[in-house]
Amino acid sequence: MxxxxxxxxxxxxxxxxxxxxxxxxxxxxxxxxxxxxxxxPPLWSNAPPEYQTDLASLDKLEDDALWQWVHRRLPIATSQRIEILLESPQPLTPQEQQELLSLQDECDRLMLCKAQAAAILRWRGHGVSLPQPV
Incomplete structure (x- = not known):
């Protein structure tokens, strides 16, 4: 059509x-x-299905809410836990492996939403640069 x-x-x-x-x-x-x-902005329908709902919801947000997404950070406790799991000298237990996968999914979701929010803001005429990780 x-x-x-x-x-x-x-x-x-x-x-x-x-x-x-x-x-x-x-x-x-x-x-x-x-x-x-x-x-x-990229079509959210091209993203993996598990992220599409989150990305689609960004299209309807006002600029202030999109800026909040752009500046959102992973909680420190989450970052620290990922680091602990990745640097473990022992093999991870199945439960720890599942936890790591879940935390990595949380990171992926955050990064995709941040990037999509930035793309939408650029498309709306704003100058956007993503903050550098610390």
Whole structure:
């Protein structure tokens, strides 16, 4: 299914898109659609299914809530526990292995949400740089 959209483009942007279409010998509409696709935040539906609900919920958040996600950090206790498990001189018990997998999933979920929130904010016109881990 597709929808029709009529836009008023500033002349310099229109000229740039038209020049690109001509240089690539492609229809202008194809170029505009590609630009919109590339410039949009990643589709949450491309993420693993277990993360899709969390990522989809970010689309509806206001900017302040997205900034909170961008600056969110893993709890110190979680980081320390992961470090203890990873540096254990003894083989991990099955229970510890499961705990580590669960903690790693928590980290993955956080990082994906932070990245998606940053991408949405950039798309909304904000300058975003992710804080460096300490």
């Amino acid at each position: 597709s929808e029709t959209l009529t836009l008023q483009l500033p002349e310099p942007l229109y000229r740039r898109l038209l020049d690109t279409a001509q240089a690539m010998q492609r229809p202008l509409e194809e170029i505009v659609l590609r630009v919109l696709e590339i410039g949009s």
